[in-house]
Amino acid sequence: MELYNKGTFSEDILPVVIIGNGPSGICLSYLLSGYTPYLSPNGFHPNPILHNKLTENAHLSLLDQDLEYLCEGVEGRSSNPVAVLFDALLLPDGDFGVDCASPLIWRHEPERAIPHLVLGKGPPGGAWHAMEGSMLTLSLANWMELPGLKLKDWMRDKRKNLRNDRATPAEIASYYQHYVTKMGLERSFACGTTVTSLSRVSLESDCSVWKIEGLQRSANGDDGKEEIDVPFCVYAENVVLATGTHDIPARLGVEGENLSFVCHSFWELEAAISSGRLDHASEPILVVGAGLTAADAVLAAHHLNTPVYHAFRRPVTDPALIFNQLPKLLYPEYHKVHQMMSQQQHKVGETEVNLSNQPLTSPAENTNPCTCYPGYLSYPKHRVVAFRHDGKCVLEDEGGQQTVLQVSMALVLIGAHPNLSFLPEHGRPLGLDSDEPISCRRNPFDVDPYTYESVKEPGMYAMGPLVGENFVRFLKGGALAIACDIARKQSTKRQSATEHCKTSLLNIQLTNCTLES
Secondary structure, three states: OOOOOOOOOHHHEEEEEEEOOOHHHHHHHHHHOOEEEEEOOOOOOOOHHHHHHHHHOOOOOHHHOOHHHHHOOOOOOOOOHHHHHHHHHHOOOHHHOOOOOOOEEEEEOHHHOOOEEEEEOOOOOHHHHHHOOOOOOEOOHHHHOOOOOOHHHHHHHHOOOOOOOOEOHHHHHHHHHHHHHHOOOHHHEEEOEEEEEEEEEEOOOOOEEEEEEEEEEEEEOOOOOEEEEEEEEEEEEEEEEOOOOOOEEOOOOOEOOOOOOEEOOHHHHHHHHHHOOOOOOOOOEEEEOOOHHHHHHHHHHHHOOOOEEEEOOOOOOOOOOHHHHOOOOOOHHHHHHHHHHHHOEOOOOOOOOOHHHOOOOOOOOOOOOOOOOOOEEEEOOEEEEEEOOOOEEEEEEOOOOEEEEEOOEEEEOOOEEOOOOOOHHHHHHHEOOOOOOOEOOOEOEOEOOOOOEEOOOOOEEEOHHHHOOOOHHHHHHHHHHHHHHHHHHHHHHHHHHHHHHHHHHHHHHHHHHHHHO
């Protein structure tokens, strides 16, 4: 969709504009396009309390029900109650790997559709298209799917030998792009767009709307080969931030972090492996961080037989560590990394282990019970103090004792920050702590837990990683909460308009009666 010449008010004030076209934005677009969840006539949920609540108003769609009431007593692996509820309805007993049928059915009700626009820098799928180079696979395909199109069935049609429930990032990205086409959502998507400014503007009617300005890539010239950035401007009653948090890698802010051997993305590791700069004969690498991307880096290096030093700030047993929140049965590869972190720790006071000199035998061949994973050593409760020009990294534990490691490459994989440069102060005032930058883990947007509307900016919503949801399975709950709230607002607006018309008509009738008398 081209957005040129949208710089006027009049009828061009949309009910909703969504900034971000990843799975969060796609799922919300699906719900705003009239796709509506109901309890199936034969639907059954294994949670008896939730099942009874659903049957109380089985004739009503989920969008018309009290989400807060339905959320009571439902538990799961997210801190956002609606995310837990919707996940429980889409994937009952999903944490146990049980392929239990959802009690929901989906009906397309075009009369419910709310006009909206989805803005995104690239094709539908967002950051997943930047992950296409990954040689690793992701866990459980059905956790990645969106309502109405089974990812497993789609994958089976794409490749003949579907041995398990895994999908590569490239397949996930392709699935999301196909989903938008399959569900007829394309007319609401404007790709190749970069938002540069988001602000409130007042109308003559004494109300305010959101003004969204930006640039859209467009083909230029007769051959269409040259591309230019064309300014656009749209207006909306409500705006939804679904930008994700993969834009700007987080940094340590320590001495030497800009040195050439210090990297901040997993893809730089892949590039080093692909080019042959990193192999089994290389000096050890240092991985900093204890999230899933750091775990991917450990697995990639371990697969290559490249020794790995692994440093992170938390203790291995910290409940906040992502590994302690994942079902072991469903994430065996990450459980393996967690085992490595636990069983292969550097102990304070021990002689430093030079992994370059350690034989890389497999666990089966290894007879030393203390080195189940040769070529790996973790440094829990350590922080990086500095990187040196000679490839040395200085670590420090809680007691201030320092360790110097010689490495060929250092990967700082401690998360990322969203690019919110289009917001005043990069969105800081909208976080739980207005003095800190927005961060998925440490400082998400401050939103109402049942509507996802900003506590500090009415008419602004946030979803996905911006509110602390890292998993696709849980960000769908944000789409449900926002769709419900916006539908409620639209209904209230229609009722108000109807009442105004009735009042106006009554006044006209009374005036006529007065004139006739």
